[in-house]
Amino acid sequence: xxxxxxxxxxxxxxxxxxxxxxxxxxxxxxxxxxxxxxxxxxxxxxxxxxxxxxxxxxxxxxxxxxxxxxxxxxxxxxxxxxxxxxxxxxxxxxxxxxxxxxxxxxxxxxxxxxxxxxxxxxxxxxxxxxxxxxxxxxxxxxxxxxxxxxxxxxxxxxxxxxxxxxxxxxxxxxxxxxxxxxxxxxxxxxxxxxxxxxxxxxxxxxxxxxxxxxxxxxxxxxxxxxxxxxxxxx
Amino acid sequence: xxxxxxxxxxxxxxxxxxxxxxxxxxxxxxxxxxxxxxxxxxxxxxxxxxxxxxxxxxxxxxxxxxxxxxxxxxxxxxxxxxxxxxxxxxxxxxxxxxxxxxxxxxxxxxxxxxxxxxxxxxxxxxxxxxxxxxxxxxxxxxxxxxxxxxxxxxxxxxxxxxxxxxxxxxxxxxxxxxxxxxxxxxxxxxxxxxxxxxxxxxxxxxxxxxxxxxxxxxxxxxxxxx
Numbered sequence: 001x002x003x004x005x006x007x008x009x010x011x012x013x014x015x016x017x018x019x020x021x022x023x024x025x026x027x028x029x030x031x032x033x034x035x036x037x038x039x040x041x042x043x044x045x046x047x048x049x050x051x052x053x054x055x056x057x058x059x060x061x062x063x064x065x066x067x068x069x070x071x072x073x074x075x076x077x078x079x080x081x082x083x084x085x086x087x088x089x090x091x092x093x094x095x096x097x098x099x100x101x102x103x104x105x106x107x108x109x110x111x112x113x114x115x116x117x118x119x120x121x122x123x124x125x126x127x128x129x130x131x132x133x134x135x136x137x138x139x140x141x142x143x144x145x146x147x148x149x150x151x152x153x154x155x156x157x158x159x160x161x162x163x164x165x166x167x168x169x170x171x172x173x174x175x176x177x178x179x180x181x182x183x184x185x186x187x188x189x190x191x192x193x194x195x196x197x198x199x200x201x202x203x204x205x206x207x208x209x210x211x212x213x214x215x216x217x218x219x220x221x222x223x224x225x226x227x228x229x230x231x232x233x234x
Numbered sequence: 235x236x237x238x239x240x241x242x243x244x245x246x247x248x249x250x251x252x253x254x255x256x257x258x259x260x261x262x263x264x265x266x267x268x269x270x271x272x273x274x275x276x277x278x279x280x281x282x283x284x285x286x287x288x289x290x291x292x293x294x295x296x297x298x299x300x301x302x303x304x305x306x307x308x309x310x311x312x313x314x315x316x317x318x319x320x321x322x323x324x325x326x327x328x329x330x331x332x333x334x335x336x337x338x339x340x341x342x343x344x345x346x347x348x349x350x351x352x353x354x355x356x357x358x359x360x361x362x363x364x365x366x367x368x369x370x371x372x373x374x375x376x377x378x379x380x381x382x383x384x385x386x387x388x389x390x391x392x393x394x395x396x397x398x399x400x401x402x403x404x405x406x407x408x409x410x411x412x413x414x415x416x417x418x419x420x421x422x423x424x425x426x427x428x429x430x431x432x433x434x435x436x437x438x439x440x441x442x443x444x445x446x447x448x449x450x451x452x453x454x455x456x457x458x459x460x
Contacts, residue, residue, distance in 0.1 A: 055459065087316070089314050
């Protein structure tokens with residue numbers, strides 16, 4: 001299988017403080033990489049670099065065949081990013097937000113409306129889609145954020161705590177869109193490895209200063225070890 | 235890549251829709267301008283102004299009112315993650331620069347349509363100068379929109395945003411202010427509108443607009459980098 005993501009010797013500092021230090025991994029197309037580590041271990045920084053939102057400080061990063069940061073323009077639009085913030089405008093409705101995002105990704109007209117309608121139904125938000133985002137609960141915003149993330153049918157999903165604020169029903173609904181299977185390539189940051197480990201092929205455990213503690217097949221990671229790796233402060 | 239024109243339209247429409255819905259910028263700008271006219275009227279103790287004094291009062295008021303809008307131009311992008319959402323899309327980022335400048339230009343034009351007639355009621359003996367005055371202001375607005383968008387995109391990431399914008403923008407706006415007041419002064423002369431050196435000042439305004447449009451086009455992409 002071809003590599004969807006290749007990372008070699010990745011380093012990124014914030015001032016004097018290293019956030020990532022010599023990170024290496026490969027991820028094949030269609031696979032899921034679970035990224036674990038305590039708070040401050042650089043998981044979100046890693047995801048933002050892969051999403052082209054941050055520049056790597058040093059090292060080599062290839063995403064979907066494009067070398068970052070120089071060829072970032074080649075992969076924008078092929079990545080779905082779900083971060084800590086929903087990236088939705090509070091004064092627009094959910095549907096208006098999705099229409100705006102669709103236009104930015106070159107989707108218009110009936111095709112865009114059909115895709116938006118499908119996604120809103122899939123996450124159970126069709127009845128609340130015309131309410132302003134500011135009036136929605138955090139869980140509803142997260143459902144809309146998932147719609148925004150997959151609206152343009154990206155080839156690579158970068159998911160940072162995708163279950164946050166979701167109730168059990170919400171978790172099940174978004175699983176259809178961003179869960180394992182369906183040929184999706186995913187890099188998933190989580191503090192709940194027990195839930196996500198079964199759907200992952202690879203695992204990367206980051207430690208203090210963004211150093212790789214362990215990179216292995218997900219099947220080789222003991223759930224108890226994974227749980228311990230996901231907790232604490234780096 | 236999404237065509238730049240399509241991205242421009244989408245961002246501009248989003249900004250104008252949000253402003254119409256929330257009225258966060260324009261009412262504050264208009265209220266500030268009208269209040270300033272009132273202060274000038276009583277502070278100068280004059281019911282009629284002309285020439286350089288009229289040009290100075292009008293331009294200074296519009297410039298400071300514009301800063302209120304410029305300060306807020308990128309706040310929603312910063313606070314609600316719009317920068318990230320736009321940076322994730324396959325588009326030329328100068329579309330964001332052009333759309334924000336166009337939104338600011340629209341705010342300034344609407345502001346002037348409201349407050350210039352009020353200025354005329356407060357201080358002018360005749361409304362004959364208003365049509366050419368609006369043409370001068372349109373050129374000046376374009377320059378202010380372009381420089382304001384550039385400065386706002388830099389200042390929005392700073393905690394001292396409200397201080398930084400005027401500190402950086404006002405020196406940059408000195409040539410614009412000289413040209414704008416130079417063009418406005420003869421229009422508001424006591425004996426009726428005059429047009430000496432009018433064309434020269436319009437050319438200076440146009441040149442200023444062109445230079446900062448090119449600067450904005452060249453550097454805006456770098457301003458959005460982390």
